[in-house]
Amino acid sequence: MRTTLFGLCFLLFVYKATSVSIVDTDNELVGNQEGAYYLIPASNGLSGAIGVATVGNDSSPQTSVVLDTLGNGLPVRFASFWIDSTISTGRLLNIRFVTSAPELEWWEVEEEFPIGWTVKLSKTAIMTMGRFRIEAVKDSYKFMYEHERTETGVTMAELGLVRTGVHYRLVAKNGDPFIFKIKKATGGNPRFKSIV
Template identity: 30%
Template sequence: MKVNLLALFFLLFAFISAKAGPLVDTEDSPIRNGGSYYILPALRGLGGGVSLAATGNETCPLTVVQTINELSNGLPTRLSSPHRIAYLRTDFNLEFTVVAPPKCAAQPAKWTIVGGDDEIKQVKLAGYEDTLRGSFRIQTYRGLTYRIVFCSTDEDSCSALGISKDDKGHKIFVINDDDPFIVVFGKAESSAE
């Protein structure tokens, strides 16, 4: 009986570990905590990596967007988690690692979700008053592709990030469970080893 119980415990642990396994980059290397990575679309041909743009009434770039140029990697992003290696189902801080973030942005240039009840919830740099409380997580989509989700502490739920075009053609990161933005992580040259 003890052997069966031990075997069952081992199988359960293996199943849970597989579901919460390490994230890997496009080189099949584990993503390192604090490392810099380009967040790229898993399907090429529809735009490039993640960057910043001034949208709406903004006077400087504070909105997280997908670049229109599919050859652009966008800006390197630091993924910070409580672990040395980034695992699925872990809370992350995401922040751009550009040498000089916009002067109008809070430092460091961390991502946050902004928007009221009736507004589209957009991903912007920290510093806005109407930010939602919560954290970002990364979930497996298919194979070695991922989707980024935002888990709200107020609603106790997670929603995927997707893309929404504004009237100026910006591809803005927004909460969009119906059409998630599927990504891969490309190692930036300054990535921690």
């Protein structure tokens, strides 16, 4: 028992020593369960940002997408199980849109043929440790998704973009990740928009 507890403490120490604080475009620390932030593309030749759209068999806007015409997009909030007031790389997260439609705001990943594992919006709040992580890419960031947990380890996948019609959909895949910067959202209460 003492050995197990020591091992756990050691792993936590190693994690804290190797994680890096995440900052927004103003070089300010990104808050844990507070604040709202836009995810602005830093690659892929896009000028838009993350939002939601009605895609495929959706009965309402519930698929995460990037569109050139979206402006700053919809703001998100990061929620980590850790008690720290800020977010660091490698930390398991829940992510949700900060919208006026709280019943459809939490990110989750669902398999959708033939696209693959697509980021959709959940109708229920997620109270677990989450399965998303943020990793640094030079002066920007990318998302990782914990695709599978088994006794032998964890399988991770990057979140990237797949073009379907006019939409760039956010999907869990490896290669060509969605690279973004985090911009603080200020002023006003964002409205939930249907983007067709």
